[in-house]
Amino acid sequence: MHPSNNIQRVAGMSIKSGRGDDVAFSLLENLGNNRWFLTNLLKPSNEDGENIDRAFLEWPKKMNVNHLILDVPLSRPPCHSCLLKCPGIALCPVEEVLTVKDQSLKILKSDQDLLLQGRKSYEERRVDNNQLSSLDMDFFAPKNSKVMGIKQSNEALLSKSYKRRLKKDFLPYWNRPLDFWVWQNYYDPLLNIFKFSYDSFGQTSFISYSRLNFLRKHLGEDIFLYESNIYIIFLEMLRSNVINLSDLESTTDYIVGPESKLNLIKKIEDQMGIFVYDQDLDMIIKDAKSFQSFILSCAGVALAKGTIRILPKWCSPNQSKFIAPLY
16 A cells, blocks of 8 residues: 655545446545545546546646545455466365465354353343444443454454354455455444445446546556445444534434534544545535545545554555555
8 A cells, every 4th residue: 555654635535326327526625734624525427437436537637636535446456366267166276265264264263162162141142232222332442452442243253244244254356355354344343334235346336447447557656546335434433532423313324414514624633633625525425425434534634644554464464555544
């Protein structure tokens, strides 16, 4: 991943949609004293796909921005680049796949060991876990936990949903190793707070992915692309008290109502040292894509500061370039 030294401009581009659909671009610029200003917010015409494609290629150069955070996968599942004669998933020799499968089995075995220690106490604890409300503070670990606030899904007793996810197995022709890392760290909070189950390609249309791969061939070598996820950005904002759980109570989706959006943006401005001009604030509140691009650009601020989660080698971070911000 490109080093964070001297990054003064970061952009969020919400392009997770088909050709001709809504797309938005949000530019945050450090104008001194670590004060970030939203200096440009673009919503190109969606009458035809060419306008959007042209904006994707021309806007970064015009704005002199080199670091762009997108909401579309930048890497592929292992099978897509594998040249081996396939022995099948169970016998797959690819290192990243072996690592994921080994870790998954260890997590399931640890849970099974707890079950064998006492089925009654195990089930009682599971019932207690299942009774947690979708916005219960127990989804957040103490500040001195190893993940600095958000509980990993594989800590202690596994939830039923996370256990089912692991038993479905990792599919190297569909899932990226990054998927497994996200499940490890965010599966339960994502599902319980946002009703969202992370899957790299389950929420991305083929045309969006193909379109991005075509367009990135025409970008200059001085433009660096990164990937992030709106929900994960929100979870890390919650972890760091940038926003509160109550700010998200009215919705199970990040495309929230005007009042909720306004509250969120004001909290983000106050806690992160970001300034949004009134005309841009109005657009962010009214337009879902502009809102999403703004949140993605907030992940760019963490990139510029060098406060991002370090992905393990088996996630192929130099390919996925995934940003899980720390605020």
